[in-house]
Amino acid sequence: MQIPENSVAVAPSAQRRRVLWGAVAGVAAVAGAGLSWRQQAASSVMEPVPGFWAQQWQTPQDTNLAMQQFQGRPVLINFWATWCPPCVDELPLLDRFHTEQGPKGVQVLGLAIDRKEAVVPFLQRVPLQFPVALAGLSGTELGRALGNVTGGLPFSVLVASDGAVAQRKMGRVHAEDLVAWAAVK
Structure with a gap:
């Protein structure tokens, strides 16, 4: 396998770690957004309904x-x-x-x-x-x-x-x- 001169070689295990960390970060972001939405929805549960x-x-x-x-x-x-x-x-x-x-x-x-x-x-x-x-x-x-x-x-x-x-x-x-x-x- 020949590597182009201007690129950096990444070992397959390092590349897998990056993908895994990216996936973990994505899941954490989605979970955080969901928790934020749920807290916001819970806080609005007690609002009176006008009329x-x-x-x-x-x-x-x-x-x-x-x-x-x-x-x-x-x-x-x-x-x-x-x-x-x-x-x-x-x-x-x-x-x-x-x-x-x-x-x-x-x-x-x-x-x-x-x-x-x-x-x-x-x-x-x-x-x-x-x-x-x-x-x-x-x-x-x-x-x-x-x-x-x-x-x-x-x-x-x-x-x-x-x-x-x-x-x-x-x-x-x-x-x-x-x-x-x-x-x-």
């Missing part, structure tokens, strides 16, 4: 549901749709949570990102004890304000009694989530 208690929606029974009626206590809001299998799967769990935690002051509210024509027959087949409102596609705007930047479903958010976002979860909630959330005041 939250002024929200109101129509229910499947053609009445109005105003958030103001829940002010002063924790509210677990679940954004769901009849066409979303994980949403439908978690509703019985949320209903049990409502039955158990409602007397202790925690309110569960289902906001259907769906049409009334789909929600009414669904609720006849799967009755829920907690209130359900028809947020439709405009409900996605509230979801975004509460931290659902992708607009995916299901999305759940626990708003503390002071109106601050205490917990949020993209995807299906599990019993472990609800046990932890029951302690929020």
Whole structure:
């Protein structure tokens, strides 16, 4: 092997070390950026949502549901749709949570990102004890304000009694989530 005059020969093991150190540095940079983002996201978890208690929606029974009626206590809001299998799967769990935690002051509210024509027959087949409102596609705007930047479903958010976002979860909630959330005041 002939080496050009103006280049420096690097032993294969030294070259491997450089590649390895470069990879380690890259992983460290990505991890640092991720940690920074996570800390920033965690610090924004407790920011109040402007106008939250002024929200109101129509229910499947053609009445109005105003958030103001829940002010002063924790509210677990679940954004769901009849066409979303994980949403439908978690509703019985949320209903049990409502039955158990409602007397202790925690309110569960289902906001259907769906049409009334789909929600009414669904609720006849799967009755829920907690209130359900028809947020439709405009409900996605509230979801975004509460931290659902992708607009995916299901999305759940626990708003503390002071109106601050205490917990949020993209995807299906599990019993472990609800046990932890029951302690929020």
